[in-house]
Amino acid sequence: MKRRRPGEKAEPQSPCGEPLSAPQRRRLRLMLACFLAGFVLVVIRLHFVHLLPNAKLSENLVAEKPLTAPRGDILDRNAKLKLATNREVPSLSVDPSKLSDPRRFAESVAPRLGLDVDVLFQRVSQRTASGKPFQFKWVKRWIREEAQVLALADLMIEWEDALAVKKELIRHYPQRTAASHLLGYVNRNGDASEGLELSFDKHLRSEDGIYKARTDGKRRMLESRVLEYSPAKAGEVVQLTIDVNMQQKLELELDKRLIACNASQGMGVLMDPDTGAIYALATRPAYDPNFYDDYPAEQRRNKAITDYFEPGSAFKIVTAAAAIEEGLITQSTLIDCENGSFNPYGHRISDFHKFGVIPFSKCFEESSNIAIIKVAKMLGPERLDQWMRSFGFGETTSHDFSTGAESPGILRTRKNWNGLSMGSLPMGQEIGVTILQLARAFAAVANGGILVEPYFIERAIASDNTFTYQHTAPEARRIMSESTAAIMRDLCHRVVLNGTAKDRANIKEYSVGGKTGTAQMLAKSGRGYSKDRYTTVFAGFAPVSDPKVVCAIVIKEPMIREHWGGFVCGPVFRDVVRDALIRLNVPADQKYDEEVGVVTASVSEEQGADGDTITERLSEADILELELAMEGQLESLDGLELLRSDGDVVEGGALLPDLMGLSKRQAYEALSDLGIPWDPQGVGWVISQNPAAGTPVSIVQLCALEFSRKKLEPDDDDPS
């Protein structure tokens, strides 16, 4: 550093002058004091602005943004096909205040979006109360037609200033009408309406999240100043038990049949008898939830759960099962069918076919009203009432429908029965049942006596793959013994083989059991029954030996001559159940020949005995035991005795026919006509019988038949 030595100092007249004089230093100090005073002022003020802020100061801007997530998808039973999902669709809006020529706008835009020119013109030329044009009007919301979506691009160029497109995530039902009544729909406001969408909304709906942050001066949200953040939670995925393919098949067949039978309404259910899982549940006519408001509310109603109907003869399984379980009858008990006309409760009951004294199995096959009323009489009203309730009639079946949506049907309490009830209820009149109740009753027969809970919601899966809902079967509710159920299955099988459903509900590859029903509908006037409006029903299951599906079909108001359950509903049942069993990989249990009927029962070959055999053996075991018990019952029948004169008919000397060479079906028919239980062995045609032909029927307890396929040509295997 440059330093002057003391010697060099002091040049008196330096051009730079002397160091500051005392007065100058004083002034310098004065300056210093002024500055310090200024700084002190700042210090004081700093305390105020920092620590005692003005009350008028407001917080900086905070902005909130709702975060949304999609609603949960609805999947079918295989979790492959979506029944409901979400889809982004454009909506077009316009700022009418920016349109110089609304007429030209309407004429240009309306045709390309499938709108009415005048309606659109009206909308865009509308004025506010103060006479100004509106600044926002929808042109069209939810544009979903492909051509219209494509036209949007051109429109946007043409009317760039006025038009705006908003993309919205809307509910989309890719399977269109499939299971639409079950699913319900989500309306334009995003509210779940009806069906599963509504009842399971708490699982399906997404939870909005929130993103709250400070903003900068331009109101842009600052990621570094997030005050509150909770991510939106996507709705849970719901997996149903519905099989889309079965559902579509059911709907298709119902639709075809409605047209063929000129009927007004139809519904059907396809269910797993062991678990109650509903594979398909359809109500016709259909509606497309994607365009829900194109349909009247009536058509959107899920009639399969809200409507009840008189089941007619299909309801006879209740009385039949009850009487068998209670040990009152066996399927071979002989009953006098009064030649088709009977007058027990001051009301004429008639049968379609006239029969004399025939075994109960035959009565059931031919759906004899007289027989079932006689059996119900044996049962008595208390037990009948109890049995109808234990079969689940008069109560809702499932938890999966929203509260109150499912009808419990109509089953009057015992004390409200009238004098005719005992003549009406057993044959399915004076009672309202839902199709689910009916299907479940048949499921109980099919699964060996357990009343299951029908359900269609398998599980709900959260985004982290945990199950937030999983269907659990309720505790098994046994309503009849395995053996009774087996007898009932056999009875139902006969209905299809020989009875009212013969040649209607049969499936080539599978043995089928079921029961038809035909009931007159209540007259529109509300008084009495209509003469020409019927409810036709078929409910059944297959394969008989170990049913994998139970199915109930109801078609209302078929306007054809053959308005019988078997004729109208049987074919739907046949096609739907066959399709379902194949889809479920159920092995065929019989072979069928057009001419000879059931040719083989593959199940019997594998197991050494077919379903019939097992049924027969079970019932045989019961017979002796039951016969004794029946003695007492018969006495109290009081004009309603099963047989008017015990043994009259059989004593006539009916002899066991020669069954040799008959097919299994033929032999079975012949024996069951006589009310003789059988013990079939093998498959094919009868090669030996025991007792021999000519034995009086009255002494035959059991007819053992041996079958052989000897006659069978390999080429004849396939009936078609």
Added chain:
Amino acid sequence: MKREVTAVFILVLTLVSLGILMTFSAQGYKSTGELGAGEPLTQLYALGIGFVAMLVAARFDYHRFRDALVFRGIVLASLILLVAVLIQGVGAEAKGAQRWIRLPGFQFQPSELGKFALILLLAVKLTANHENLQRFFSGFLPPVCIAGLFAGLVLAENDLGVPVVMMTVAYLMMGVAGVSLRYMVLSFAPLGAILLVAIVKSPHRVKRLAIFLDPWADPLDGGFNLIQSYSAFAQGQFWGKGAGAGEQKLGYLFASNTDFVYALVGEEFGLVGTMTVLVLFVGLLFAGYRIAANAKDMFGALMATGIVALISVQALVMMMVNIGLLPTKGLPLPFISYGGTSLILFMGLAGVLTNIGIQGEVPEEASRRA
């Protein structure tokens, strides 16, 4: 080395470090560019040049500024630039004022150089004329005219803050040199009149004055920035939000890296931060005072007075503007505010100050103690 010289170095280094920190903090917000700020890197380059300027000035014998060629050159150059900036096409406009000269690669404010030229010229003239300072025509009038010329030229740029600072610094130097206080006090009347005219003639200055009196009268427009400045201090409270954590710079407080950087300091470092900055400037004031008081000669003393007055006036006015004690004036905080010319000038001035200090006499008290 003398304590005050060391102090000046340390204080300046502390202040420029804080300045770079604040520049980068304000710049962290992407949109600052739209709000009138440049690249923070430019400030780093300016800092580099500033260091060089400071070190060179510290080793450059201040007496050589008195060489006719040197000071005339500087004065002439700055006057030319001050005139040039007024010519359309040479000067660039910013916020309604014509302050910049843009050259390829850089731009600078002639008014900054003008401040130095004025201090230098006044120091030379007052020293040369120190025997006549009590007189009016030969003593009072010449320095007033010189200051008036510079201030007037800057005022013509439509900038009121710098002329006020220049006149204040000039009067302080005149006062310390020994110009008659009577004339100076009497001259406040015409000067005040000029200031009043300058304010009244410009509607935005009237508005600023009104806003200064009640910013909430127009909270969304005129009063906006002062309110945002208050908000910054209020949010800073005692300890501050932390470096870089200020929100007011995010599009609320304008000029948060230049004219309102003190508010940004207040928000991010609280009362502790603003007091620290203030104490650093007070420290600089004391060091400058001692250097002036102990300067080897009157020229050095006046130079030191001018420099310390400039730094202190500008710092004080800027702080007062930020805390609402003065109407809004576009003045940067020395060493801290963003702006290369200002940074280089002040670091250069600090270098000159240290050179005066190095050459100054050993303080009497210190030598007595020694």
